[in-house]
Amino acid sequence: MKSRILSTIGLWAGVILMLSILGNLGGVILLVVLSGLTQWELYTLLEKMGRRPMKRYGVALGTLMLLGSYYLSAAHGVDAFVVAVIALSVMVLYKPDFDKVFLPTLFGLVYIPFMFQFYGMLLTDYGTLFLPVWVIAVAKFSDVGGLLIGKQWGRTKLAPLLSPGKTVEGAAGGILTSTLVGILLALAFLQGNPVGFGLVKAGFAAACIGTIAIISDLIESAIKRQAGVKDSGNVIPGIGGAFDLSDSLILTAPVGYLLISYLN
Numbered sequence: 001m002k003s004r005i006l007s008t009i010g011l012w013a014g015v016i017l018m019l020s021i022l023g024n025l026g027g028v029i030l031l032v033v034l035s036g037l038t039q040w041e042l043y044t045l046l047e048k049m050g051r052r053p054m055k056r057y058g059v060a061l062g063t064l065m066l067l068g069s070y071y072l073s074a075a076h077g078v079d080a081f082v083v084a085v086i087a088l089s090v091m092v093l094y095k096p097d098f099d100k101v102f103l104p105t106l107f108g109l110v111y112i113p114f115m116f117q118f119y120g121m122l123l124t125d126y127g128t129l130f131l132p133v134w135v136i137a138v139a140k141f142s143d144v145g146g147l148l149i150g151k152q153w154g155r156t157k158l159a160p161l162l163s164p165g166k167t168v169e170g171a172a173g174g175i176l177t178s179t180l181v182g183i184l185l186a187l188a189f190l191q192g193n194p195v196g197f198g199l200v201k202a203g204f205a206a207a208c209i210g211t212i213a214i215i216s217d218l219i220e221s222a223i224k225r226q227a228g229v230k231d232s233g234n235v236i237p238g239i240g241g242a243f244d245l246s247d248s249l250i251l252t253a254p255v256g257y258l259l260i261s262y263l264n
Contacts, residue, residue, distance in 0.1 A: 037242035062113030069120035135256035145177025182206020
């Protein structure tokens with residue numbers, strides 16, 4: 001627990017420093033690095049299941065997708081994904097193995113950088129770091145609230161076959177924590193909030209994001225369980241790998257983007 005807390009504080013400090021110095025560019029760099037590491041670890045887990053994804057090619061295409069989501073105009077942000085899928089499809093001519101090579105590579109491309117690109121699209125559409133950082137903070141505090149409240153009051157298992165440590169009480173606490181953090185951040189940074197989230201909108205969106213964060217976390221648990229590992233890596237003390245760090249941020253990216261778009 002202690003190492004996890006220290007790692008979390010250190011990571012947030014590094015993120016804040018990076019964003020303070022480089023602004024939007026720092027956000028793009030952090031997103032590309034986190035996505036690349038996460039995608040690589042996902043491919044490694046798929047290898048443990050007997051698949052042979054094209055790891056370097058997939059990560060390279062994913063990087064181009066993320067850069068495209070930010071540097072292309074809002075109307076063409078998804079175009080980079082189309083180009084990446086076409087480029088990946090061409091590789092079938094050289095490695096015609098759909099089951100073990102093409103499909104796992106495509107899954108890694110869709111599940112990580114395609115989802116993450118919605119953070120870049122938030123930057124492009126609204127021109128501010130506030131919204132992607134708000135979504136990420138709300139999602140991660142679902143983890144924090146779930147861990148603290150679950151350890152103290154958790155009794156009922158949420159998904160024992162996937163993650164024995166998660167409880168219904170912890171999940172409820174995580175969603176509540178996300179809701180409170182979303183409201184407080186929206187009110188604290190009201191001047192820098194381009195969509196003008198008030199109490200009700202911020203709370204509703206944060207509760208949805210906190211819920212999806214739990215589901216996203218459980219999906220990674222299912223992948224790790226099938227691969228037969230406890231953690232996706234060991235680069236972050238107390239947390240594990242990049243996939244263990246970003247698991248709750250994957251599905252929350254498109255959900256956060258859609259909520260902000262429709263509630264605006």
